[in-house]
Amino acid sequence: MNTRYAFLLSLLLILSCRKDDKDMIDGPDLNDLFGPFTVIQPVTPDRSVVNFAADGPVGFNGELSKNTDWEIKLVGASTGARRSITGFDRVISAENGTWNGGAASFPAFGLEQVYMEVHFPNEPGAPIIRDTLTITGLKNDEGILITGFENGTGPRWSFFNQTTVTGGIVCGNGQAAKGNCYYSWNGTVGWDWAIGSVMVKPDSGTFNLPASASNLYFNMAFKAIQNVGPTNSFMLFWFDEDDDGDGVFEENTEDRYTHEHWSTGTDWDLISLKYADLQFDEDGNPVTVNGNGLPEPAKLVSINVFFLANPGNGNARAYADHLIFTLDQPYTP
Amino acid sequence: MGKKIILIVSLLVPFLGWAQRQKFQINGAARGYYFVNRLEIDPELDSITTRKANYGHTLFDMGVSVFPNESTEVEGIFRIRNELGGFWGGGVAFDVRQLTLRGVAGKVVRYELGDIDLSMTPYTLQNFQEEGVVNEADVFALRRDVVHYDMFYQNDTWRMQGAQTSFGLSFDKFIKGLDVSSFLTRQRPTDGIRQPERLFGGGTLTLIQSDRLQLGLNSVNIFDLQRTIPDSIQYKNNVHTGILKFNQPLNEKIKLGLEAEGGISNARYVNYRDPKAPEKRNEWFYDAAAKLDLPTTGISITGGYKDIGADFLSPGAQTKRINFGRFPGLFQQITNNASGRPASYTDFISGATDNSYRISEQLMPYVAAYTYSNPYGLATPNRRGAYLKAERLDSTGFRKSFLQAALLTESRGTGTLEKKRFLLIETGTDWYVNDHLGWKKDIKLDVGLRYELTRRGGQEFEQINLGSMMVDAGLSLEVVDNLDLMGGLKLWRAKGNALIDLRNRYNTIENFDIVDYDFWENAYAGGVRYRFNPRNALSAQYQVFNIRHLDASETDYGISQFTILFSLAF
Numbered sequence: 001m002n003t004r005y006a007f008l009l010s011l012l013l014i015l016s017c018r019k020d021d022k023d024m025i026d027g028p029d030l031n032d033l034f035g036p037f038t039v040i041q042p043v044t045p046d047r048s049v050v051n052f053a054a055d056g057p058v059g060f061n062g063e064l065s066k067n068t069d070w071e072i073k074l075v076g077a078s079t080g081a082r083r084s085i086t087g088f089d090r091v092i093s094a095e096n097g098t099w100n101g102g103a104a105s106f107p108a109f110g111l112e113q114v115y116m117e118v119h120f121p122n123e124p125g126a127p128i129i130r131d132t133l134t135i136t137g138l139k140n141d142e143g144i145l146i147t148g149f150e151n152g153t154g155p156r157w158s159f160f161n162q163t164t165v166t167g168g169i170v171c172g173n174g175q176a177a178k179g180n181c182y183y184s185w186n187g188t189v190g191w192d193w194a195i196g197s198v199m200v201k202p203d204s205g206t207f208n209l210p211a212s213a214s215n216l217y218f219n220m221a222f223k224a225i226q227n228v229g230p231t232n233s234f235m236l237f238w239f240d241e242d243d244d245g246d247g248v249f250e251e252n253t254e255d256r257y258t259h260e261h262w263s264t265g266t267d268w269d270l271i272s273l274k275y276a277d278l279q280f281d282e283d284g285n286p287v288t289v290n291g292n293g294l295p296e297p298a299k300l301v302s303i304n305v306f307f308l309a310n311p312g313n314g315n316a317r318a319y320a321d322h323l324i325f326t327l328d329q330p331y332t333p
Numbered sequence: 334m335g336k337k338i339i340l341i342v343s344l345l346v347p348f349l350g351w352a353q354r355q356k357f358q359i360n361g362a363a364r365g366y367y368f369v370n371r372l373e374i375d376p377e378l379d380s381i382t383t384r385k386a387n388y389g390h391t392l393f394d395m396g397v398s399v400f401p402n403e404s405t406e407v408e409g410i411f412r413i414r415n416e417l418g419g420f421w422g423g424g425v426a427f428d429v430r431q432l433t434l435r436g437v438a439g440k441v442v443r444y445e446l447g448d449i450d451l452s453m454t455p456y457t458l459q460n461f462q463e464e465g466v467v468n469e470a471d472v473f474a475l476r477r478d479v480v481h482y483d484m485f486y487q488n489d490t491w492r493m494q495g496a497q498t499s500f501g502l503s504f505d506k507f508i509k510g511l512d513v514s515s516f517l518t519r520q521r522p523t524d525g526i527r528q529p530e531r532l533f534g535g536g537t538l539t540l541i542q543s544d545r546l547q548l549g550l551n552s553v554n555i556f557d558l559q560r561t562i563p564d565s566i567q568y569k570n571n572v573h574t575g576i577l578k579f580n581q582p583l584n585e586k587i588k589l590g591l592e593a594e595g596g597i598s599n600a601r602y603v604n605y606r607d608p609k610a611p612e613k614r615n616e617w618f619y620d621a622a623a624k625l626d627l628p629t630t631g632i633s634i635t636g637g638y639k640d641i642g643a644d645f646l647s648p649g650a651q652t653k654r655i656n657f658g659r660f661p662g663l664f665q666q667i668t669n670n671a672s673g674r675p676a677s678y679t680d681f682i683s684g685a686t687d688n689s690y691r692i693s694e695q696l697m698p699y700v701a702a703y704t705y706s707n708p709y710g711l712a713t714p715n716r717r718g719a720y721l722k723a724e725r726l727d728s729t730g731f732r733k734s735f736l737q738a739a740l741l742t743e744s745r746g747t748g749t750l751e752k753k754r755f756l757l758i759e760t761g762t763d764w765y766v767n768d769h770l771g772w773k774k775d776i777k778l779d780v781g782l783r784y785e786l787t788r789r790g791g792q793e794f795e796q797i798n799l800g801s802m803m804v805d806a807g808l809s810l811e812v813v814d815n816l817d818l819m820g821g822l823k824l825w826r827a828k829g830n831a832l833i834d835l836r837n838r839y840n841t842i843e844n845f846d847i848v849d850y851d852f853w854e855n856a857y858a859g860g861v862r863y864r865f866n867p868r869n870a871l872s873a874q875y876q877v878f879n880i881r882h883l884d885a886s887e888t889d890y891g892i893s894q895f896t897i898l899f900s901l902a903f
Contacts, residue, residue, distance in 0.1 A: 022750070026643055026715065027834060027842030030748035034794035034847070 003211030010174045032067040032090075037123040040065055043072065043093030044131055045099075052101035057200035058133065059094030062118070066090055072097060074133075074312055077113040078174060079125075081333070101139030106177040106221040106321070108333040113133055130222030143219070143326035144209060146303065149181040155203055160306075161196035162189045170319075177268045177321035178222030178333065181244070181285035186226075186317040194322050195316050199238075200323065206242070209297035209325055214277040216297050219331035220271045220305070220323045226283065227309040227316035234262040235271065235320070239278060243291040248299050255291035262326055263318070272330035335783040358398040361410070365391045365899040366479065367417060368683070373879065373891035379668045386663060389417035389897075394430055405436035442500045444491050449497050450490035450515055453537060456594055456618060456641075457553045457572050458649035459489045462708030465681045468735075468761030468781030470807015470821030472858045472874055476899065480684035486654065491692060493518035493533065502705050512539040520555065520691055529557040529567065532648070533692065547578040551596070553649050555694065567603040568694060572596060572647045574722075588626040592635075595619035600646045602839060610839050616642035620711070622720075631726040636719070643715040643745035646840060648692045652859035658698040659687035665684055668888055675700070678823055678856045679878035679892050696840050702827035702850045706741055706755035707788040717744040718755070736760045739883035747834060748845055751791035758784045761805070774811040779821075781805035787831070799829030799850065807858075815864040819874070825854040828883075851883040868902040 029137045041061030050058050060072060070092065072085040081103040087096045103109055147154070161167035165187030176182040185196045202208075204308040210216060218239075227233045236258060244276035247332065257278035261271045279295050281287050309316030324331055367389030372382060385724040399407045410431040416424035432446040452459055469477065495518030503510040515536030523530040535553035542548065555570040574596030582588045597617045602610040622637025636808040638739030660666070660673040680686045689697075700706035707713045718741035725734045737759040743752040761781035767774060782804055789797040807821030833846040860874025879891030 024643075024745050025750060026745050026747045026842060028748060030795050030832070030845065031792075033748070033845065035792065036794075 013101075017134070029067065031065075035066045037068060037120065037126055038065040039063075039127060039129070039235055042129050043070070043097075043118045045133055046094070049134045049136055050101070052135070052139040053137040055137075057098045057100040058321070059083070060092055060097035060099070061094075062092040062097075062129075063121075064090050064092075068120055069107060071119045071121065072099075073117045073119065074099060075102075075115045075117075076107070076109045077115060079107045079110045079112060081109040082107045083109075101135065103333040106223075106270055106333050107180040108322075109138065110179070111138065118269075141324065141331075143324045143331060144207070146207060146323035146325065148179050148322045149176075149183050150179045154201060156200075156201040158199040159197070160194075161185070162187060162192065162194060164188055165196045167196035167198070171173075175319065177223065177319070179322070182221075182233065182319045182321035184317075184319050186315070188315045189309070190309055190311050193308040195309050195318075197304055197322075199302050200306040201302045205247070205301070206298060207300050207325075209300055210327070211296065211298040212295050213278075213295040214274070215328050216275040217272050217326045217328075217330050218275055218303075218323075219326060221268050221319075221321040221333075222261065222263070222271050222317040223266070223268045223317070223321075225266055225317040227313045228263050228266055230262045230264060232263065232313055233307070233309035233316060233318065234260050235318075236260050236304075236308055238302070238306070239275075239295075239300055240302045240304070241291060241296055242297040242301045243296070245299070247301075252290055255289040255293065255295070257287070257289060257295060268319075268321075268332065270333065275325075308328040342486050347482050356400050358400070359396065360398070360903060361393065361395040362482075362903070363391075363393045363899075363901040364479070365389070365496065365897070368895045369895040370663060371893045372667065373893065374667060375889070378888060379670055379890075381671070382664065382667050391415050391417075396431075404438075404440070405434070408433045408435070442498055444496065444498045446496045448492060448494055449516070449518070450485065450487060450492055451490070451497065451518070452490040453535070453551050453553065453649070454574065454576065454594055455711040456574055456596065456620070456647055457551045457651050458491065458535070459710070459712075460486055460491045460648070460652075461489065461652065463654040463681060464700070464803075465752050465803070465823065465825075466781075467741075467759055467783045467805040468779050468804060469805055470779045470819070470858075471777075471809045471817070471862075472807055472819035472821040472860050473823065473856075475680050475819075475862070475872055475874075475898065476684075477902075478716070479898070480682075480688070484654070484690060485685065491649070491652075492690070493520075495519055495533075500811070509538060509544075510541040512537070512541070514541075523558075523561040526562060527564070528562065529559065529564075530561040531555065535649075545580055547576075549576040549578075550574070551576065553647070555648060565604045566606075567601075569601040569603065570598065570646055570648060570694065572598045572620050572649070580626075586627060586629050590624035590626065592620070592624060592637075593619065593621035595621075598645050598647050600644075600840075607839075609837055609841065611841065614644045614646060614840075616644035616646065616714070618642055618645050618712075633722075633724045633726075635722040637721075638719045639711075640717040640744060641712065643743070645712065645714040646696075648694050648711050650840055651696060651714075652689055652692040653697045653699065653709065653711040654689055655681065656689060656697055657686040657700050661687070663684040664892065667890060672888070674890075675886065677880060678825065678854055679876065679880070679894065682876075683894065683896075695838055696836055699833075701787070701799060701831035701833055701848060702825075702852075704785065705753075705799060705801075705831060706739065706757045706785055713753075715743045715745055715747070716741045716755075718742055729765065731762050731764050732768075734760075734762040747842060748832065749789075749791055749795045751789050751795050753787055753789045753797060756784075756786040774814075775809060775817075776811070777809040779805075779807045779809075787829075796832060796833060799827070799831050801825065801827040801829075801850075817862045817864070818860075819862060819872075820859045821857070823854075823856040825856075829884055849884070852880055852887070854878075854880045869900070871897075871899045873897045 013091055041063040043060055046059045067088055067090045070086050074083040076289055083103050089096050112135055114133040116131040120126035165185055167180050167185045170184045171181035189195055222235055224233050237256040240249040241255040242249050275297050276295055305320050307318050357679050370386045372384050394410050394412050396410040412428040412430040414426045422668040431448045435445040437443050497516035499514035501512045503874050517534035520531040520533045537551045539549040557567045568821040574594050578594045580590035582774050600614040620639035622635050625634045657676055661676045663685040664674055667674045676686045720739040723736045735784045739757040741755040746752045766776040782866040784802045787797055787799045804824040810818045812818055827850040833848055833850045834842045835844040835846055837843050858874055858876040860872055862870055862872035864870045874896055876894045881889050
């Protein structure tokens with residue numbers, strides 16, 4: 001009898017070790033793959049009047065019947081600025097659906113109404129959810145703004161325009177990349193690539209940039225309108241450094257770093273470049289400069305923004321806006 | 334009197350006595366195998382595929398065993414194969430089918446080097462039976478045996494290349510004996526670029542306490558050798574199990590027993606940069622059964638319970654013989670769209686499928702209509718439940734009868750918290766009708782039946798309801814001395830739906846394939862066999878196969894085969 005009891009006890013001991021995975025699922029959720037799609041709670045912003053500077057980002061809330069791809073599209077009513085927020089979650093909340101007021105690219109959002117649409121691209125027949133927000137305060141830009149041309153020209157700026165070119169700040173026509181104003185060149189120069197330039201300088205001394213060039217980015221909005229294309233027009237930048245600190249840039253003895261950016265299309269284009277990369281050409285070779293050869297943003301005393309276009313293509317037209325330095329990463333509109 | 338260790342040489346080297354008398358031995362096998370295949374399909378569906386495919390071969394496996402001394406044997410099997418129509422050397426292939434060195438070192442340790450056949454337990458290393466067999470008739474088994482012979486599927490072993498050793502110790506107190514064995518094989522060489530060299534090793538330690546109690550430890554381990562490629566990736570899979578065998582005769586008519594195996598598996602993907610690669614995957618399992626033997630009646634009944642975790646990975650025990658991810662070699666593409674033809678019964682029997690010759694780290698594709706409950710054998714992961722086996726052996730009449738049933742569920746839901754439930758029943762018998770009639774010539778009726786039902790509840794997209802039934806039957810009739818008439822049929826009916834797991838290379842389920850089945854798959858065969866002696870036979874048979882779908886969008890077709898098979902072993 002003892003043997004039989006030992007026998008049964010052994011069996012029971014083994015059976016008592018059962019695993020229990022009742023709350024776990026192997027593989028993707030079938031409901032997400034094949035379940036019916038419904039909107040349980042429509043996706044809405046947590047407030048319809050938004051002051052990003054004062055109140056921070058907007059959160060979106062909603063609930064779906066399954067995890068599926070969703071996309072919140074935001075379009076500025078006046079600027080045409082665009083931003084898209086995407087996700088794959090059944091519940092949309094501030095954790096996975098927030099907007100800090102920025103756009104995907106230039107133009108940036110202004111003080112305007114924003115049209116919101118929520119799409120579900122993998123759910124045929126799904127409704128499109130629509131709503132409207134009103135921006136009453138723009139997001140705070142992180143970076144060192146050189147100029148957005150909003151306050152006119154500086155006292156030490158200098159300008160060049162060919163005789164047939166109109167160049168200067170334009171405001172109030174809703175064409176700016178950010179804000180209300182931008183710099184414009186427009187004219188036909190049949191004898192030369194040079195169209196016009198604006199040399200931006202601080203009111204005194206330097207721009208007060210940090211010393212390290214390795215994590216500093218220069219950013220500018222550029223829009224070519226006529227004479228467009230990668231062989232037709234480009235922006236040429238001069239970054240002049242006062243290496244000896246005497247308050248005057250000497251072209252023959254100090255560093256002037258240059259950078260070319262060719263136009264690609266007629267939309268606003270965000271030009272972003274790391275300041276440290278100015279010391280190399282496009283092949284990665286060191287460029288020849290006349291100073292100490294070190295990119296030193298703290299010694300930067302002027303930035304020349306020069307528009308050039310193919311003289312054989314007739315009229316040339318372009319805009320520039322929002323010169324800003326950012327740390328660690330390129331600017332996000 | 335202290336412990337006295339007795340070496341058990343006689344258990345390990347049965348061939349040595351014979352070897353003392355001879356230095357050289359030749360054995361081998363020969364075969365002639367000829368096929369006439371015909372594809373039957375609606376000409377409107379397929380006007381491009383050639384309807385006939387005829388081929389055949391003759392081969393000779395010459396085995397040479399040399400005994401340089403009384404404790405060493407060198408065995409080589411050389412294959413000469415001549416394809417039908419390959420006259421004057423064209424189409425002739427010469428291969429070394431096997432090269433093995435074996436012997437006993439110091440009259441203690443048995444060793445084998447070269448081509449070795451390995452098998453351990455159903456959860457560590459075992460080459461389990463492929464689909465489509467319950468109690469197969471001779472007319473089908475004749476041809477399947479050819480496939481098994483060519484693929485080295487001898488019983489449940491895997492053919493590998495490497496070395497194995499074993500020895501046994503016996504004691505005169507406390508325990509009766511101790512058996513130790515180990516092996517190390519090379520699974521694949523490195524390609525020098527992306528694929529590191531892979532080894533597979535393991536061993537068993539079996540403690541025989543008495544005739545009633547046996548305890549054992551098993552371990553199998555796959556591992557990549559680092560520094561065999563520039564990258565440092567390394568795949569490892571370890572399975573360690575313990576076994577218990579206990580039996581207790583209650584009296585002369587009743588014997589009770591307990592058999593159990595339990596253990597752990599551990600898979601690791603070291604230094605893989607692919608974010609899908611799990612760092613490690615650990616799991617455990619057990620399988621425990623009570624056994625009742627009634628020796629006087631020939632009846633044996635086993636009832637057990639098992640729980641195989643969802644992440645249990647044991648490539649040595651889970652590798653399928655048939656790779657359902659590949660299309661068979663015969664009539665590989667059919668229809669005017671040149672669609673790949675899925676493997677079916679006829680391909681399993683004729684060997685036209687893509688068959689595994691080494692163990693696979695990935696859980697291979699399967700067809701739920703053929704088996705949904707145990708696609709990876711007894712070691713199928715994510716299965717839990719009770720099972721029952723009953724067997725009756727007799728010397729006359731129903732000489733071998735069996736019934737197996739299992740009621741299983743998933744231990745973890747796949748894609749849902751709802752779990753699949755499986756019912757599997759297999760039964761069959763070998764009925765020697767002549768025993769009842771008092772005839773000496775065999776009239777053998779083989780009958781097998783397999784029924785499987787899989788269900789899952791939940792919402793409509795979660796529900797599964799798949800039933801399949803197979804009849805596997807045949808008749809062998811010895812009409813005159815050594816001349817057999819043979820007939821057989823395999824009928825498979827499957828109806829329902831399934832959601833097949835689609836796994837990535839790391840065995841993670843990434844998606845599910847929705848499949849609807851509603852078909853009949855039938856094979857009928859008849860033939861004649863003349864046995865020159867027990868190891869030499871000539872047979873001719875004709876087999877008709879067809880698959881008929883009740884869904885008009887699926888392709889119906891059939892394959893008829895006429896074969897002549899001459900087999901000789903000496």
